[in-house]
Amino acid sequence: MHLIKTAEGQQAFKERHADLGQRLRSAFLLFDGNRSLLQVLEATSAMGISKDDILALVSRGWLAEKTGAAVPAAAPVSELQPPALAPAEVDEKSIAGRYQKAYPMAVSITGGLGLKGFRLNLAVEAAMGYEQLVELAPRIRSAAGDKAYAPLHKALFEAEKTQ
Incomplete structure (x- = not known):
């Protein structure tokens, strides 16, 4: 099942509704219609997000099931777009390693922007995990x-090759 944000959900997110705490906000952002419910649950399992939490968002009308045809596999995608992670690739150790590798890079990049990147640098320094850093990637x-x-x-999205 693929879920997408509704207008009501986006408004609740924007207004920082009390029922949409930080953990749920992180999960909410991952629902883009491309990731399945299972993929989002696996990506947010370290934060303690459960299927019941997500179903509560659906019952409130903040998330809805995606309708219509799926995006064709041959659709052109920019070379630097975040790839959809396969469920096998998403594990706590991998995500922690990616965050530890990417965080200093992100701080360095945004710190080098000077005043132009000051607010972005503060947002990167406030990022408490992989998901939050991924959310900032397009802005960076x-x-x-x-x-x-x-x-x-590369540090955020490409899997390490072990031999």
């Missing part, structure tokens, strides 16, 4: 440019 890319962003993208 936009502010720093593709060339400076590429190593951070």
